[in-house]
Amino acid sequence: MKKFNYGEMRGGWFIGNFEPTAFKTKNFEVAYVKHKKGQKWDKHFHKVATEITLVINGKIKINDNIYTSGDIFVIYPNEIADPYFLEDSEVVVVKAPSDMHDKYVIKR
Secondary structure, eight states: OOOOOGGGSBTTEEESSSSSOSBOOSSOEEEEEEEOTTOBOOOEEOSSOEEEEEEEESEEEETTEEEETTOEEEEOTTOOBOEEESSOEEEEEEEESOOTTOOEEOOO
């Protein structure tokens, strides 16, 4: 058994094909992330990966949809996501496969 500290992980990502990580794999990535109300992520898409997000708490607007506690949404390859946090939020994100170079930011 090996112990890790979440605070040492980058951006909340703790499983995937990157460093540091608690479990290295090319198959998928996992993150637990907290976002502040009013925070806006980069508008982006992935060419290869599918991204699955579970909203633990809070309220998130992505494109024209609102997601709240308990909602799960799936963003498929080439689907554009433009996230905005309407409340302080916590999410668990799974992305498959793990590819650090598969994020394409779109200028607003």
